[in-house]
Amino acid sequence: MASLNIAGVRKPAAKGHGGAHVAHHKNTSAMPVERMPVPASVTIPLSQHIGAPNEAQVKVGDVVKVGQVIGSTDAFVSAPVHATISGTVKAIKPVRIVNGNMVNAVVIESDGEMALSEDVKPPVIESKQDFLNAVRASGLVGLGGAGFPTHVKLAFKEDAGVDTLIINAAECEPYITVDHREMLDHPQDILSGVKEVVKWLGFKNAYIGIEDNKPDAMQVLLKTMEENEEFKDVVQIIALPSTYPQGAEKVLIYSATGRQVPPGKLPSDVGCVVMNVQSVSFLGRYLKTGKPLVSRSLTVDGGAVAEPKNLRAPLGTMYSDILEYCGGFKEEPYKIMAGGPMMGLATIDAEVPLLKNNNAITCLAKGAVKVKPTRACIRCGRCVEACPMCLEPTLIEKKAHLKDVDGLNKASVMTCMECGSCAFACPSGRPLVQYMRLGKAIIREAGAKK
Amino acid sequence: MIDTKKLTVSASPHQKSAATTTRIMLDVIIALVPAGIAAVLVFGLRALAVILVSVVSCVLAEFLSRKAMKKEDTVTDLSAIVTGLLLAYNLPAGIPFWIVALGAVVAIVVIKQMFGGIGQNFINPALGARVILMSAFPGRMSAGAFADTNRIGWGVDTVTGATPMGLVGLDGVKEGAPTLMEMFLGTTSGCIGEVSALALLLGGIYLMVRKVISPIIPCTFVATVAIFCTFAQGFDMYAVAYELLGGGLFLGAIFMATDYTTSPITNKGKLIAGIFCGVVTCIIRLWGSLPEGVSFSIILMNVFVPYFEDWTAPTPFGFIKEKKQKKAKEETKA
Numbered sequence: 001m002a003s004l005n006i007a008g009v010r011k012p013a014a015k016g017h018g019g020a021h022v023a024h025h026k027n028t029s030a031m032p033v034e035r036m037p038v039p040a041s042v043t044i045p046l047s048q049h050i051g052a053p054n055e056a057q058v059k060v061g062d063v064v065k066v067g068q069v070i071g072s073t074d075a076f077v078s079a080p081v082h083a084t085i086s087g088t089v090k091a092i093k094p095v096r097i098v099n100g101n102m103v104n105a106v107v108i109e110s111d112g113e114m115a116l117s118e119d120v121k122p123p124v125i126e127s128k129q130d131f132l133n134a135v136r137a138s139g140l141v142g143l144g145g146a147g148f149p150t151h152v153k154l155a156f157k158e159d160a161g162v163d164t165l166i167i168n169a170a171e172c173e174p175y176i177t178v179d180h181r182e183m184l185d186h187p188q189d190i191l192s193g194v195k196e197v198v199k200w201l202g203f204k205n206a207y208i209g210i211e212d213n214k215p216d217a218m219q220v221l222l223k224t225m226e227e228n229e230e231f232k233d234v235v236q237i238i239a240l241p242s243t244y245p246q247g248a249e250k251v252l253i254y255s256a257t258g259r260q261v262p263p264g265k266l267p268s269d270v271g272c273v274v275m276n277v278q279s280v281s282f283l284g285r286y287l288k289t290g291k292p293l294v295s296r297s298l299t300v301d302g303g304a305v306a307e308p309k310n311l312r313a314p315l316g317t318m319y320s321d322i323l324e325y326c327g328g329f330k331e332e333p334y335k336i337m338a339g340g341p342m343m344g345l346a347t348i349d350a351e352v353p354l355l356k357n358n359n360a361i362t363c364l365a366k367g368a369v370k371v372k373p374t375r376a377c378i379r380c381g382r383c384v385e386a387c388p389m390c391l392e393p394t395l396i397e398k399k400a401h402l403k404d405v406d407g408l409n410k411a412s413v414m415t416c417m418e419c420g421s422c423a424f425a426c427p428s429g430r431p432l433v434q435y436m437r438l439g440k441a442i443i444r445e446a447g448a449k450k
Numbered sequence: 451m452i453d454t455k456k457l458t459v460s461a462s463p464h465q466k467s468a469a470t471t472t473r474i475m476l477d478v479i480i481a482l483v484p485a486g487i488a489a490v491l492v493f494g495l496r497a498l499a500v501i502l503v504s505v506v507s508c509v510l511a512e513f514l515s516r517k518a519m520k521k522e523d524t525v526t527d528l529s530a531i532v533t534g535l536l537l538a539y540n541l542p543a544g545i546p547f548w549i550v551a552l553g554a555v556v557a558i559v560v561i562k563q564m565f566g567g568i569g570q571n572f573i574n575p576a577l578g579a580r581v582i583l584m585s586a587f588p589g590r591m592s593a594g595a596f597a598d599t600n601r602i603g604w605g606v607d608t609v610t611g612a613t614p615m616g617l618v619g620l621d622g623v624k625e626g627a628p629t630l631m632e633m634f635l636g637t638t639s640g641c642i643g644e645v646s647a648l649a650l651l652l653g654g655i656y657l658m659v660r661k662v663i664s665p666i667i668p669c670t671f672v673a674t675v676a677i678f679c680t681f682a683q684g685f686d687m688y689a690v691a692y693e694l695l696g697g698g699l700f701l702g703a704i705f706m707a708t709d710y711t712t713s714p715i716t717n718k719g720k721l722i723a724g725i726f727c728g729v730v731t732c733i734i735r736l737w738g739s740l741p742e743g744v745s746f747s748i749i750l751m752n753v754f755v756p757y758f759e760d761w762t763a764p765t766p767f768g769f770i771k772e773k774k775q776k777k778a779k780e781e782t783k784a
């Protein structure tokens with residue numbers, strides 16, 4: 001893939017440091033997303049975003065329909081939650097989600113109808129504010145990342161000099177292929193989503209960053225833009241190198257524009273907004289149909305799954321139901337995580353619900369993961385070579401052991417994005433990411449004391 | 451129902467690279483084999499005996515000292531074998547075995563384990579032990595000991611008496627020195643591991659291809675010596691070639707100066723370290739009273755590593771110069 005040459009595809013503006021050459025395992029890239037049959041019940045956590053928690057808008061016994069709001073709040077930094085199947089509310093109770101936290105959730109028992117709520121109608125948009133309100137009402141949060149409400153991200157000040165929209169379609173995590181599928185199967189939705197965002201928010205540039213191991217996706221997007229007058233030159237494609245972590249926000253912005261987001265700053269501080277390709281594609285559909293975020297596509301793979309699949313499942317479907325639909329396991333799973341193997345969250349069991357930002361369920365088989373004995377650091381420098389943020393992870397580990405606040409600040413631990421490239425590379429199996437987290441905690445604690 | 455009772459939960463990343471400490475050390479051992487074979491061909495079985503005594507003593511010392519300190523066993527990381535090989539390669543073939551064993555104890559116990567074990571020592575264990583042995587037993591460690599091989603009767607006849615580095619000085623190469631070809635192939639005298647530049651080079655290329663070491667230190671080290679000597683020797687290229695092929699330069703530049711623990715972790719730091727070693731080696735060789743400067747230059751460099759690393763600490767992402775940031779903004783606007 002070294003010399004990818006497709007007319008109309010841009011080269012990256014800058015080449016980042018480090019990264020990890022992780023085996024891609026994109027086994028499911030030829031599998032179109034299939035719709036999972038409606039599960040008997042779903043458990044929908046009321047808060048699936050970063051920000052203020054939602055309050056339940058339904059009671060036990062209520063009959064709900066798809067797209068009806070079941071959780072919301074007036075706070076700005078939040079996103080409403082909708083019923084994802086039609087049926088009866090059986091319970092409202094705290095449940096454990098994948099990160100181990102207990103969150104209030106609405107359990108809906110399916111009536112098998114999937115009846116659409118009367119509230120679902122295309123939003124009428126006449127101004128930027130209308131647009132942002134519609135985005136908020138859709139319940140959209142970053143579909144690839146931490147779950148930050150999209151309307152908040154888009155509500156930057158007009159005079160802030162934000163000029164560039166970057167669509168993240170790098171999909172650098174191993175196994176995951178839903179973004180790839182989205183581009184192959186729904187290029188029109190993606191392009192119309194981008195077009196609307198650019199139109200209402202006045203971006204000057206729009207890029208879509210795609211790793212160069214997906215040339216077919218680039219071709220499809222190019223062709224769609226060529227053949228449809230309305231999508232002419234909507235977005236410029238940038239071919240990113242296929243090294244992990246190209247999809248990390250700061251790395252992507254740097255590759256696309258050459259701008260570096262300073263530590264503690266937001267992309268908008270350097271004039272950029274990054275949106276996941278699933279998010280814009282969803283927006284493209286939502287603005288036409290008004291159907292809020294009630295389902296999402298995800299890759300179920302990782303070696304241990306009997307029938308790896310790309311699926312579209314209602315939010316709140318239990319992992320166990322999804323895994324059962326995929327034929328269970330062909331090998332004993334060693335770890336199950338939400339997301340990919342580099343940054344995913346390992347879960348203690350499969351009794352957790354699918355959330356808005358879960359782009360994959362990865363089940364690694366026992367033999368598939370390299371388990372290295374943890375040995376002393378040999379100062380080989382591989383972590384330093386690998387760090388996309390140009391840090392010295394081994395030095396930070398030492399400073400964290402010493403609880404050296406000044407040293408940690410000087411080593412700029414706060415710049416770390418916990419991508420795991422350093423720990424991936426370390427021959428001594430040092431748990432470097434945990435030390436980065438420890439280092440950050442030490443700094444926060446010291447800051448709180450002051 | 452899906453049984454997921456036995457899941458492992460741990461922090462990301464869940465996938466790791468294939469590299470392990472043991473594999474890295476194994477690569478270094480493999481890379482040191484050609485030089486060992488060359489040594490046995492030149493010095494005979496006596497050299498092999500020294501190598502074995504050194505390796506076995508190092509491994510034993512590592513095992514016992516970890517045991518005595520009640521720390522986990524680290525023999526399986528193979529680093530003690532590497533130290534054993536390097537120590538032997540830095541000794542003359544005729545050295546008494548008890549001195550070899552003593553050197554191993556100094557390297558592993560005093561220099562490595564007393565400072566906390568692998569990754570913690572501030573000078574290279576094998577080199578540190580060599581220098582201590584040189585001060586303690588100057589006679590046994592110097593040129594005279596090379597001839598001992600023949601007297602003991604384990605050696606082969608091609609070995610000349612004095613080490614070649616004694617025969618080259620600021621006034622060029624003296625009479626009786628071996629030819630350049632002999633020095634390249636290794637049919638001369640010297641320490642066990644330093645005789646054959648060819649064998650060392652093979653090992654070095656293997657390590658670079660396997661990405662175990664970066665070429666920065668070996669290249670800058672050797673290049674600095676070459677350039678420095680070219681001027682100091684008044685463009686007498688014959689003498690320069692001598693300086694390059696002799697005196698353990700290749701052994702030091704490829705295997706000792708690149709030791710992870712005692713060389714800078716940053717690329718720029720490696721560059722400085724390589725040049726530093728080259729300059730110090732030349733100064734000692736040409737103006738010092740010792741015929742040989744590689745070991746001392748590396749040990750001196752080891753001591754300065756924290757400074758080199760501090761000066762060359764990478765600039766973290768986002769601390770970009772304002773001008774550059776602005777330029778990037780302008781460019782994407784256009």
Ligand code: SF4
Pocket residue numbers: 386387388389390391393415416417418419420421422423432433436
């Ligand atoms: S986890 Fe942090 S320190 Fe490690 S490579 Fe990623 S950014 Fe660098």
Ligand code: SF4
Pocket residue numbers: 376377378379380381382383384393394422425426427428429430432
């Ligand atoms: S990669 Fe691991 S062993 Fe190598 S310097 Fe970093 S922490 Fe140490």
